[in-house]
Amino acid sequence: MQVPHPIQPSPPTNPHKRPHSQPHHQPHLHLHFPQLPHHALQILTHLSPSPSLLFWWNRLIRTALRDAAPRKALNLYKQMLCLGWNPDHYTYPFVLKASGELSTSSCVGFSLHSHVCVNGYESNVFVSNALVAMYGKCGVLGDARKVFDEMSQRGVCDGVSWNSIVSAYARNGEPGAALGMFVLGGEVDAVSLVNVLPACASVGAWRGGKEVHGYALRSGLVEDVYVGNAVVDMYAKCGMMGEAKKVFEGMEVKDLVTWNAMVTGFSQSGEFDDALVLFEKMWENEIELNVVTWSAVISGYAQRGLGFEAMDIFRKMILSRSAPNVVTLVSLLSGCAAVGALIQGREIHGYAIKHMLNRPYGDLGEDIKVQNALIDMYAKCKSFDMAHSLFNLVLPEERDVVTWTVMIGVACARLSALRFGKQIHAYVIRNRFESAMLFVANCLIDMYSKCGDVDTARNVFNLMVQKNFISWTSLMTGYGMHGRGEEALQIFDRMQEAGFVPDGVTFVVVLYACSHSGMVDRGIKYFQTMQREYGVIQGAEHYACMVDLLGRAGRLNEALDLIKGMPIEPSPIVWFTLLSACRTHGNVELGEYVAGRLLDLESQNDGSYTLLSNMYANAGRWKDVARVRSLMRSTGIRKRPGCSWVQAKKGTASFFVGDRSNPQSQEIYELLADLIQRIKVLGYVPETSFALHDVDDEEKGDLLSEHSEKLALAYGILNSAPGTPIRITKNLRVCGDCHSAFTFISQIVDHEIILRDSSRFHHFKKGSCSCRGYWTRQHVFDLDIDFSFKLCKTASTCSQSTVLCACGEPSSTVVLIVTSA
């Protein structure tokens, strides 16, 4: 075999083989480049290792990386080691990048790190920076920080090192730490901004984001399209689509990511119509769409329960030769599941078999996501046999928590929650999978607490062999949620005895528990000691808790002073809490001032307007109520609709005001009319003033009896066995008239009624009501997630995977499955 000389493989040996379209005088090196790797590899495998030829290996690996084939790059590296070559300081940055891009397992990364040390390249700044980046991408924050700290001790950190560590924190759910490192770091370039903006976005720190935007404008870095895109995305994620649009329109250079960020922003902020308009525009302008664009639109439809529309987009996508990926298919399947579209689901299954699953070099971790979505889809389409056989096809070692969760949802849908819990225990014991055990048990604690049964939550907690930080916090939250502050604080003490160190979240829970249980002085004490003794920095959330604590006790001026003395910018939630307290205590003057501050910050939030209007209504200042309403009308801000849902034998049903979409609507309205007649005899008087808060003036009379919570109650009564409790959830606060009606109704029906709304629990029992609890911002956010349930066309066809799609968090899914079991 004749081997060409490796040093000059690129000049063509036969110029006649060149394509005719290429003029002869062109430099020909790049023309033959695509063929190079293949030959070079053949040649290299026949040569004995030598440092002067190492360059060719590096070049091969670089080519693989550029071709977006990280696995190939790592295989080449393995091959060169097997053939006895020694990598150098150029090789490592390449292979580290490749292993970061795979990021499915940090094992490769760890062994590469040890190779680096053995060969003595850890002092090379390029190599160390690549290590930090690799660890960041693999989610091994501790090691990323270790490498960074070693560099920093040697004083060799440069701009790239700082950017790498910021990126590591930002992409691993530590936006606070990312921002901290950004502030500490020295020089700021485009990449620094692109790293820090998503961190701002993920915590809604739009004020900080705005400053970064300002800096980008002043420094001229906005010209960089990556920076512009990150700014657009930051505003979009903070729900400030107006700002996002302004930046978008001002950008001279836009790319596909810019458009995609806008489409996603509109879709996620509830302005899906605008997203579609933009999508059409991209289509008209013949912008080449990629998988992200298509998936965003598909998931937009799927999240709204519009499975058939999602399917249409999918077909369009295939026709335009875009390749769907795992994200696309999972969104699509959840859409099919939502509308019970079995035939379309099968179509996607066929596509998946042909193009995705069982690829020789496919990523198993990705495949399982499609498998899970398929199983879920078949189950939701009542094709249980198919779901079972698919489940059996998944190898036991590949099954993950989601697989089991989906299957348990199929297998034990009719069992009570407790039996479900036992199944989980059994599965966990069988699989000796402690981390999942913890995860599920923590979910159970959360679920039982939210269902109003904190004592069972305590039992789950007591039975846990292994507890982690979340377990303690969840139970403490459960007690706080039910106004059992003393018990919450006991858990707080015991948690520390068990060796767990409280963090910022713990103190939010502690302060809220104090707040709701009226333990003002103890709350103040914890607030003062948290920083001094525990080293936990007081954030906006803690100030919000304190404002709530003082506000509930009627100490409004102290609350205001506290806000004025805040070392950080008061967030909207802080002002909102004070406004809420002003309404409770009827302090209209202060309320007006606070509302002014709040609207300066968040002019788009319908909640602020509603609170203000309710405050005026409580004070009987109807002219002001009308003024707020016309302000809302003129600025185009719409009050978000009230929605209630209830669990009964048939599953979960949900209702808007005056909703008639439920098949049982006629019975529901008849029962409601009957109940109202009967409670009027007992002394119930409809309180029409409350109607003003929720509906337009001209409709107030009639619609009082059609409030979503009343409809949900009637449905619950129709579909529950006598003696069983009825559990209703509402996304907003329950209206005063409904509260009074529920109290009377609980006197004449054989059901205890537990209503959870956006502020607390209400237990109605035999003609009396006890209200207890509090909600943190997280809880209200949970309600928003549940609210998206209703966005699915009808409750009976809404699936858990739709909700999974909406909230994107498996823990919520587990909770929802348990709740509906």
Added chain:
DNA sequence: ATAGGGTTAG
């Protein structure tokens, strides 16, 4: 001759 940090969809 060759190197490290970057945005969007679930």
